[in-house]
Amino acid sequence: MRPENYQAVNHPPSNEYELNFGPNHPGIEGNYAFKVKLNGDRVLEARADGGYLHRGFEKLMEGRLWIQNIALVPRICVPDPVPMEVCYALAIEELCGLEVPERAQWIRVMQLEMSRVAAHLFAFGGHAATTGMYTPMFWGIADRDLILDRFEELTGGRVYHIYNIPGGVRRDLPEGYLGRLSGLLDYLESRLPDYDNLFFTNQVFVRRARDVGTMTQAQALKWGVTGPNLRATGLALDVRRDDPYLVYGRLEFDVPTEAGGDALARNLVRRSELQQSIHILRQVIDRLPEIDGPIRCPIPNPLAWNVPAGEAYTRVESSKGELAYYVVSTGGGKPYRVHVRGPSSMHAVQVLERLAVGSRLEDIAQIMFSLDACPPEVDR
């Protein structure tokens, strides 16, 4: 029986309708949403609806000491926190003219690559789950946990390390650490063929992901795409090779590319990068024991540290793309302005809005996970 105040709603004569996709949705990476206009299950228009994770980082950092911000920056990108710390520390070192000891630089490179492996394992695990394959997700997350164990041994924290401070790193390596890391790399390398069989060459995945969210190289450059997503369109652009920071200039590694530009190509690039990161880590393990010396240079009292006035722009290659910090100091104890150039703000907003048009509703989740966008970094 209908209630007394029932009124029939006259729908407009059209097949088009609007759908709120997220934030409470398993196909969305993190807390993020889309307003999608659909005809049947074809997407006509997609509007990103962010801001669920906005904390006002850039304002918060202006109110805290230079050294306190080290604890704040890894929170900007949760799955891949180490590049955030390193990039912020590099900016302060550039402002102060600090010389980072060589051993600290090697330790930083080691962490950066470990973090990249962990983030890539998490990323393709998430993508597998959106295509209905839960086994790669379980495997990826279980193997990522082994890397988190090594991080915990080194820094004391599983996810947030707060280990890289301006001038170096906080602690030296524990005894026998490199041996255990080497064992972990052997294990991860032995897993790669299994991943190929299960996921990367699996026809269930390949047919599902091919020609989904395709972009050309010109489009990618126009939209500000960086990192693995740009390399999946065939352009070998990598900050580690083109503008070497730390000791990347002395390391051997390839910059893998793919030609497709679709969800499949982006995942294959990540798979090749896993191998390259393991290759870099092996070189670090070989050369780190020969390098003795301090792990950080002397810095002034951190609680009364007036960084000289000036501007610095530093960039590193994170697992999502090019990450940069623009830091302005007026000679005070706190930053005057910090701007974070995160890769995901391009990938999750302007790129996703355009790639989603014309695709099907169930592919939006796939496109988002294949771009490996990180919502906390979009909203900041």
Next chain:
Amino acid sequence: MKDIKKIEIIQRPPPPEPARRTNPLARVFDELVRFCQSRSMFMLHYCTGCGAIELPPAMTSRFDMERLGIQPMVTPRQADILLVTGYVSVKTLKRIILTYEQMPSPKYVIGICSCTVNGGMYWQSYATAKVLKDYIPVDVYIAGCMPRPEAVISGLRALMEDIRTGRGDAWKKYYQNYDFYLGNQQRLFGEKWQTPTDVIAEAHHYGMMTDQTLGEHTDLLEQNEVPLDALRTRLKARTE
């Protein structure tokens, strides 16, 4: 320096024993129901903040939440637990409250990370709501930034124990003190804030009306009550 007072350690009083039915058969039945409830919980799949990054390890093969009978569930209509993982910005808090009111009773809330306890790292942020229990009742808090999967599982076990003994009844507080929670929500979202769920009617239905259910803030709700009006005018404009 003579009269230094000894600091009294305030012991938390033990929670009161829940009221039991007198019929022994009914009592056995109640215990059985509560035992079953505590061993089969569906957790809403909503990642509100950074603490969500420790949930995949806790759910998958290494720590395996499923052995406790806890599984993720995609819709709030079928979920029992709402995990609020990390800081809640004001925009997210609206969705949390809408989601919470959609969940069927009995429902339980777990606040993970220090940010839900007192604001945590973002205590001075202009965009976050600091204390979660001002807006919805919370059963269990898990402190830490961020808590390890072991801590998450230990918190879930504490909740299971509360449910089994009948003490996990924070959801009743929402009906009993609706005016307090609504007042805090209105202070944050403005006086015209209202949700599609009729909480007062639900409180009537469950027989949980108290003196604190209705008050000045719920009066405001009735003044502004124009549900679906915006939608109606929009649809009318489109058809004409």
